[in-house]
Amino acid sequence: MTLDKNKHADFYKSMLRIRRFEETAIEAFSAGKIPGFIHSYIGEEAIASGVCGALEPGDLITGTHRGHGHCLAKGMRMDRMMAELYGKATGYNKGKGGSMHISDFSCGVLGCNGIVAGGIGLATGAAWGNQLQGNSRVVACFFGDGAMNRGSFHEAVNMASIWSLPVVYVVEANGWGISFSTRNAINLVDLSERAKAYGIPGVSVDGYDVMAVYEAAKAAIERARRGEGPSMVVCNAPRMRGHEEGDPQTYRPKDDIDKAKKNDPIKRYSEFLVAQSILSKDELKAIKQQVEEEVAQAIKFADESPYPNPEEALQDLFVEEK
Amino acid sequence: MREITYAQAINEALREEMKRDQRVITLGEDIGGIGGNFGVTKGLQEEFGSQRVRDTPISEDAIVGLSLGAALVGMRPVAEIMFSTFLGCCMEEIVNQVTAIRYMSGGQCTIPMVIRTANSLGRSGAAQHSGRAEALIMHIPGIKVVIPATPYDAKGLLKTAIRDPNPVIFFEHAMAYYGVKGEVPEEEYTIPFGVADVKRQGKDLTIVAYSLMVRKALEAAEILAKDGINVEVIDPRTLVPLDMDTIIKSVKKTHRVIVASEECETAGVCAEISYRIVEAAFDELDAPIQRVATADVPVPFSPPLEKYMMAKTEDIVKAAKKLMA
Ligand SMILES: Cc1ncc(C[n+]2csc(CCOP(=O)(O)OP(=O)(O)O)c2C)c(N)n1
Numbered sequence: 001m002t003l004d005k006n007k008h009a010d011f012y013k014s015m016l017r018i019r020r021f022e023e024t025a026i027e028a029f030s031a032g033k034i035p036g037f038i039h040s041y042i043g044e045e046a047i048a049s050g051v052c053g054a055l056e057p058g059d060l061i062t063g064t065h066r067g068h069g070h071c072l073a074k075g076m077r078m079d080r081m082m083a084e085l086y087g088k089a090t091g092y093n094k095g096k097g098g099s100m101h102i103s104d105f106s107c108g109v110l111g112c113n114g115i116v117a118g119g120i121g122l123a124t125g126a127a128w129g130n131q132l133q134g135n136s137r138v139v140a141c142f143f144g145d146g147a148m149n150r151g152s153f154h155e156a157v158n159m160a161s162i163w164s165l166p167v168v169y170v171v172e173a174n175g176w177g178i179s180f181s182t183r184n185a186i187n188l189v190d191l192s193e194r195a196k197a198y199g200i201p202g203v204s205v206d207g208y209d210v211m212a213v214y215e216a217a218k219a220a221i222e223r224a225r226r227g228e229g230p231s232m233v234v235c236n237a238p239r240m241r242g243h244e245e246g247d248p249q250t251y252r253p254k255d256d257i258d259k260a261k262k263n264d265p266i267k268r269y270s271e272f273l274v275a276q277s278i279l280s281k282d283e284l285k286a287i288k289q290q291v292e293e294e295v296a297q298a299i300k301f302a303d304e305s306p307y308p309n310p311e312e313a314l315q316d317l318f319v320e321e322k
Numbered sequence: 323m324r325e326i327t328y329a330q331a332i333n334e335a336l337r338e339e340m341k342r343d344q345r346v347i348t349l350g351e352d353i354g355g356i357g358g359n360f361g362v363t364k365g366l367q368e369e370f371g372s373q374r375v376r377d378t379p380i381s382e383d384a385i386v387g388l389s390l391g392a393a394l395v396g397m398r399p400v401a402e403i404m405f406s407t408f409l410g411c412c413m414e415e416i417v418n419q420v421t422a423i424r425y426m427s428g429g430q431c432t433i434p435m436v437i438r439t440a441n442s443l444g445r446s447g448a449a450q451h452s453g454r455a456e457a458l459i460m461h462i463p464g465i466k467v468v469i470p471a472t473p474y475d476a477k478g479l480l481k482t483a484i485r486d487p488n489p490v491i492f493f494e495h496a497m498a499y500y501g502v503k504g505e506v507p508e509e510e511y512t513i514p515f516g517v518a519d520v521k522r523q524g525k526d527l528t529i530v531a532y533s534l535m536v537r538k539a540l541e542a543a544e545i546l547a548k549d550g551i552n553v554e555v556i557d558p559r560t561l562v563p564l565d566m567d568t569i570i571k572s573v574k575k576t577h578r579v580i581v582a583s584e585e586c587e588t589a590g591v592c593a594e595i596s597y598r599i600v601e602a603a604f605d606e607l608d609a610p611i612q613r614v615a616t617a618d619v620p621v622p623f624s625p626p627l628e629k630y631m632m633a634k635t636e637d638i639v640k641a642a643k644k645l646m647a
Contacts, residue, residue, distance in 0.1 A: 060395075094428035101426045110394055111427060115418045121387015122419060128388050129395035132347065132373065139391075152414065155384035162379070316429035317464055319487040 003211065007053070008278050011210045013287050014049035015266050018042075018069040020295045021078055025068070025085055025099075028299065029245055034085045036098050041069030043208075043240030044172055046265045048073035050213025051140050051170050051233075054221050060108045060126050060139045062119030065100045066172070067112030070142050076104050078298035088305035095308045096316065110139075116177075117143055117150035120169070124156040127167035127230075138224045139167045140217070145234075146177025148194060149185060157230070161198045164229035168220040171232060173207065174239035179251040195232040207237030208265035240264070326506050329362045329499035331473035332438075335480035336363065336400065338510065340370050343398060346484055349376040349385060350402030350438075359404045360440060360499050382411035386437060390420050393435040393489075400484060403439040406453030406493060413458075420489045421464030432487045436480075441469075441533060442496035443584045443632055449620035452628075454583070456533075457590040459491050460561050466515060467561040469493040471536035473504040475559055478513030486515070495534050502537065516563035520572070524554035527642055528572040530595055531582040532557050535614075535633060539582055542638035551646055561591060569595070570602050577608040578645045584633055587615040612641040 022040045029038050041048070044066070052061065052073035063070030071081055076092070084091025085099050092104050103111035110126060113119040123141035130137040147153055148171065160167050173191055175182050188194065195202025201220070205212040213235055220231035238260035242249045249257060273279040326334070340346045348366065350358060354377040357364030367375040378385050382403055389399035403409060409416065416437070424431055443452045460467050468483055468490060470476040476494065483490040495502075521536055522543050531539035536557045543553035554572050558565055573579055579599060581592040592613045599611060617631040 092428070093426060093430070096428045097426045103423075103427045103430060105394075105427065105430045110391070110431075111423060113419075115414065118414070118419055121384055121415060122391035122394065122423070124384070125388030125391020125393075125399075126395045127391070129392035129397045132392070132397060133395070152383050152387060155379075155381035156387060158379060159381060159384045159388060316425050316427075318466075319424075319432050 005278055008273060009283070009287065011049050011053060011214070012269065012273065012279065012284065013291065014053065014073050015045035015210060015269065016288060016291045017078065017294065018045040018048065018072050019266055020291050021068060021072060021081070021298070024295050024299055025082065026245055033303070034099070035087055038099055038245045039066040039243065040241050040245065041066055043260060043265065044174060044237045045069055046210035046213050046269070047170065047172050047207050047235045047237060048142070050210045051142070051217040053214050054218040055138065055140060058108065058137050060110055060137060062110050062123040062139070062141050063112035064119065064143055065112065065114050065116070066144065067100065067102065070112065071102050071104065071109055074107055074109050076107050076109060078294050079301035082298040082302040083305045086302040086305070087307065088302060089308040090301065090305040094312065117147035117152040119143065120147070120152050120156045124160045124165060124167055127160065127165040128163065131163070131165055136225050137166065138221050140170055140221070141167055142170045142172060144177065145171055145173040145175070145182045145191060146185065148191065157198050157200070160230040161200050164227065166224035166227070167230045168217065168224055169230060169232045170217070171234040173234055173236045176239050176243065176252070178243045192232060192234040200230050200232060202232040202234065204234040204236060207235030208263055208268060210265070210269060237265070238263070323505040323507055325503045326473055327500050328473045328476055328494070328502045329360060331477040331506055332362050332480055332494060333364060333366070335477045335484070336366060337369065339481055339484040340366065340374065345396065345398045346400065347374045347376065347392070347397055348400040348402065349378050349389065351378055351380055351404055353377060353402050358402055360496060362494070362499065363402065382408050383415055386412040386415035386420065389435045389437070390415065390423070390433060393433045394431055398434045398484060400436045400438060403437060405451050406439040406441050406455040407450050409439060409453070409455050409458070416459065416465070417462055421462050425464060433489050434487045436483045436490045436492055438492045438494060440494045440496045441584065443616065443621060444497050444534070444628065446623055446625060446628060447621065448623035452621035454585040454616070456493055456561055457585055460591060460594070464489065466490040466563065467493070468515065468559070469533045469561060470559055471533055471557050472502065473506050475513060475519065477506055478511050479515070479559060481512045482515060485512070493533065497534055513559070515560045516565050518556050518558045518565040518568035520554065520568065521557050522553060522555040524552040524576065526552045526576055527578045527580065527645060528554045528556060528569070528576045529580045529582060529638065530556050530558065530569055532559065532561070533584065535582040535584055538633070538635045539638055541635045542642065545635070545639050546642050551642060553642070564595070566598050566602060569599065573599055573603045574606050577606055579607070580612045580614055580638060580641050580645065582614040582633060582638055585615055586618045587613060588618050590615060609645050612645055614638050614641050
């Protein structure tokens with residue numbers, strides 16, 4: 001597939017936004033400014049960027065505990081995301097969600113989810129609602145390879161298949177579920193073979209390669225939009241960091257980590273763009289500059305924003321009637 | 323006025339709301355072909371089609387999860403979970419998704435969905451088909467809990483549940499579907515949440531009871547009347563929100579209270595209501611509040627065993643005599 005220069009620039013920017021957001025959040029976390037935990041999306045930037053690059057603005061997504069990348073790629077603002085990570089009143093969720101549960105319904109982000117496989121049922125249900133309403137919206141549902149062993153995955157994927165729902169299941173196969181390797185958790189080399197059992201198409205792609213992800217996602221999304229039902233896209237992207245910040249990864253062979261880092265998807269992609277004369281070094285630098293400004297602004301915004309009023313803890317449970 | 327069964331009342335509520343609002347859809351196991359395990363949704367698929375009345379595979383987690391997603395994009399799903407014991411198979415969706423998503427989002431979304439399910443103590447269902455799960459759900463912030471005793475209440479409250487912009491769980495009772503009949507007007511009506519109903523007026527003793535225990539409380543009241551004890555029976559009808567005002571008003575009149583439920587004794591609805599009475603009207607009580615509930619064991623199969631452990635009319639009578647002594 002040949003992509004135009006703008007598409008490449010968008011991908012590069014999207015991936016870099018995620019990388020720089022995560023690096024900056026990790027710094028703020030280490031400095032004690034961010035409560036809770038951070039599961040960084042570093043190394044998986046190509047997945048969300050490639051998939052969201054193939055979605056239309058009205059389409060919907062669900063994310064995971066490792067969800068900052070999903071939100072950014074779908075178009076959410078860095079400043080309000082960072083403020084949410086800080087627990088500030090100006091955050092997307094007014095400080096009620098935090099890193100694992102950011103959402104922006106107006107942007108089509110039905111929420112990240114702290115329960116492994118927790119978004120699969122609701123993503124599938126949103127696709128069902130869209131189908132009933134006769135609109136052409138597609139839902140992209142992100143989850144990790146570890147989530148494939150939850151019962152919710154099985155029930156929802158089967159339901160999507162029998163009802164031909166417009167949903168694309170994007171498996172982010174980073175090879176690990178905390179400390180347990182996927183090799184030991186699933187007795188398959190190619191995870192996309194699981195799709196066969198549900199009677200839906202499944203493909204596996206290099207999850208470090210944004211173009212490969214885009215191409216596979218585009219085919220799956222178009223198929224869903226034509227009303228032909230769900231698909232599964234498995235994106236293999238070895239985890240570059242620990243499960244969460246502070247994880248020493250004692251369970252993992254060092255060369256496995258080194259190998260992942262050597263293949264850094266952003267480094268690979270930028271080298272490719274320059275070598276193929278798609279974007280010049282100066283053009284990449286200009287994009288980098290924009291991203292740096294956005295990140296600096298996001299941190300400033302989060303630092304300066306107020307915490308919510310404590311009494312707000314009791315609000316937003318039910319829709320107030322009348 | 324005409325009399326219809328509890329099952330028929332629920333069927334009418336669903337039919338009327340599906341007619342009234344195109345966004346109302348219903349899904350569950352066997353609900354189309356045979357009208358559900360208890361025949362409650364009979365005829366709906368013929369009338370509204372298999373898109374809006376959707377048979378699902380045996381997938382409780384997905385039934386609730388998909389309802390949530392459909393609600394988030396503007397539909398009004400009514401999910402049927404055949405027995406309330408099967409809530410165990412979709413508890414994750416209820417505990418961590420349906421009740422949490424709106425709050426966690428800072429109020430960005432609305433979740434207008436209903437989960438209908440059947441309690442079923444008293445029909446030799448043994449431990450896995452004799453559910454009473456209202457306290458389990460009541461403990462989770464973010465979902466309204468409705469539990470009607472009569473056909474009239476079931477119809478009016480289900481219509482309100484379907485129109486509510488929040489998640490609602492609606493506990494029916496398998497013993498009531500065809501075992502309880504009552505007057506239901508032909509004309510349309512709804513019943514607001516959080517308004518208890520005085521099922522019997524009295525002055526000596528208040529019995530707070532809901533679901534099938536209302537019938538047992540009324541039976542006990544008749545027996546006690548023969549001894550000159552004049553019993554008031556109050557049915558809260560919804561546990562979230564809970565109308566304590568009506569209960570407290572009655573306590574101030576009678577000064578003696580029994581709280582009755584089919585649930586296990588420990589950490590149940592009785593405990594919650596008792597606490598709220600003590601909190602609001604301690605000085606009004608002439609005797610300790612009595613609790614009539616079911617023994618803290620999984621429900622046994624054999625009829626004499628089940629009868630022994632469950633809350634019965636006799637237990638209410640016994641508690642009343644103790645209170646009046
Ligand atoms: C239902 C559930 N079980 C366990 C956890 C704890 N947990 C959080 S992340 C995680 C690993 C998930 O692995 P995977 O789905 O592959 O995602 P990854 O973290 O690798 O991106 C686990 C076990 C959880 N959050 N939810």
